Amino acid sequence: MFSFITLGLANYSLIVKQPHSTIDILSSDEISSDDPNAEKSFDMMMEVLMHKRCVNCHPAGDTPLQGEDSHLHNFGIVRGEDGHGLAGYTCGTCHQEENNKISGVPGAPEWAVAPAEMVWEGKSRVEIATQMMDPARNGGRTPEEIEKHLTEHELVLWAWEPGIDAEGMPREKPPVPVDEYITAVKNWIHAGAIIPAQ
Amino acid sequence: MKISFTINGENQIVDVDGETPLLWVIRDGLDLKGTKYGCGKAACGACTIHVEGNAVRSCSYPVKMAEGKNIITIEGLSTGNNLHPVQQAWKEEVVPQCGYCQPGFMMATAAMLSDIPKPTDKDIDQNIINICRCATYYRMRKAIHRAAEIQSQSPSL
Numbered sequence: 204m205f206s207f208i209t210l211g212l213a214n215y216s217l218i219v220k221q222p223h224s225t226i227d228i229l230s231s232d233e234i235s236s237d238d239p240n241a242e243k244s245f246d247m248m249m250e251v252l253m254h255k256r257c258v259n260c261h262p263a264g265d266t267p268l269q270g271e272d273s274h275l276h277n278f279g280i281v282r283g284e285d286g287h288g289l290a291g292y293t294c295g296t297c298h299q300e301e302n303n304k305i306s307g308v309p310g311a312p313e314w315a316v317a318p319a320e321m322v323w324e325g326k327s328r329v330e331i332a333t334q335m336m337d338p339a340r341n342g343g344r345t346p347e348e349i350e351k352h353l354t355e356h357e358l359v360l361w362a363w364e365p366g367i368d369a370e371g372m373p374r375e376k377p378p379v380p381v382d383e384y385i386t387a388v389k390n391w392i393h394a395g396a397i398i399p400a401q
Numbered sequence: 402m403k404i405s406f407t408i409n410g411e412n413q414i415v416d417v418d419g420e421t422p423l424l425w426v427i428r429d430g431l432d433l434k435g436t437k438y439g440c441g442k443a444a445c446g447a448c449t450i451h452v453e454g455n456a457v458r459s460c461s462y463p464v465k466m467a468e469g470k471n472i473i474t475i476e477g478l479s480t481g482n483n484l485h486p487v488q489q490a491w492k493e494e495v496v497p498q499c500g501y502c503q504p505g506f507m508m509a510t511a512a513m514l515s516d517i518p519k520p521t522d523k524d525i526d527q528n529i530i531n532i533c534r535c536a537t538y539y540r541m542r543k544a545i546h547r548a549a550e551i552q553s554q555s556p557s558l
Contacts, residue, residue, distance in 0.1 A: 277444065279526075280530070289527055290516030291513035291528025292528065296457055297461055299462060303461050305441075306422075307442055
């Protein structure tokens with residue numbers, strides 16, 4: 204039997220339906236802790252969050268990862284105090300607000316490394332989801348703010364428009380289409396952000 | 402596409418494809434040849450300039466993003482006849498060998514010193530990540546410390 208860790212969340216009354224999604228977004232009233240839809244939504248969301256396009260910027264150390272093999276970022280780049288690099292170079296020294304088709308340098312607004320307390324690299328999906336919903340480790344975000352970050356933040360959605368690398372090769376996208384991912388995140392959070400025990 | 406910006410204190414308007422790397426506009430359009438092309442993918446740092454005071458790789462910076470910005474290249478680093486502390490230190494320590502990459506290093510160093518006025522060796526290692534094929538790193542390290550010393554004696558800089 205599927206078991207759950209339940210986080211205390213406010214009820215959600217907003218119901219959003221996206222016509223092109225394969226899963227309808229449901230209100231909390233429509234989803235119970237044993238609703239298979241919640242489990243499916245969690246699985247789908249975590250398939251994305253554990254993809255290299257996300258984990259590369261949630262590294263275990265101070266250096267972000269890059270590339271399809273998630274190697275340490277070239278040149279010994281480090282996070283810096285604010286997640287935007289150091290005085291001699293910031294993320295913006297190379298990464299602009301959009302992908303550069305000529306040089307292959309990826310870009311999106313607010314390009315940054317996630318704070319040290321938001322390490323995802325090497326963690327299980329349960330560990331990632333648990334810390335993601337923990338205000339002590341998620342930058343003090345409410346569930347609503349987490350939902351907004353995961354579904355609206357341009358830096359996150361860049362994962363589906365990752366551009367080409369310096370060799371002109373397209374970067375791999377997450378394994379779930381963006382509209383299905385957004386629906387899954389909303390469903391999971393609206394249902395109470397229930398995290399399976401394992 | 403018309404794009405206006407300030408470069409080395411002068412207002413400029415260029416009419417060019419917005420995706421053109423700023424480096425090409427600087428070198429070929431404005432004839433400022435001090436900024437160099439190295440790798441073309443923001444890796445080597447030879448093309449480093451300042452945009453709004455921050456170090457930027459101009460080979461990987463579409464000119465459309467320069468709209469309304471304040472740009473400084475190596476030609477604009479000094480003020481009048483006064484060399485910037487980084488330029489003065491580079492001369493004193495005779496840092497350049499072939500010299501090709503040095504403008505980029507100097508611009509990166511100037512950006513670092515504006516935020517870290519007394520960098521340690523570790524600060525230098527972490528902040529100055531450009532590439533020099535003549536391997537002038539040892540002399541650059543000495544020059545960076547010297548530049549910090551000169552700058553500390555010229556607090557207005």
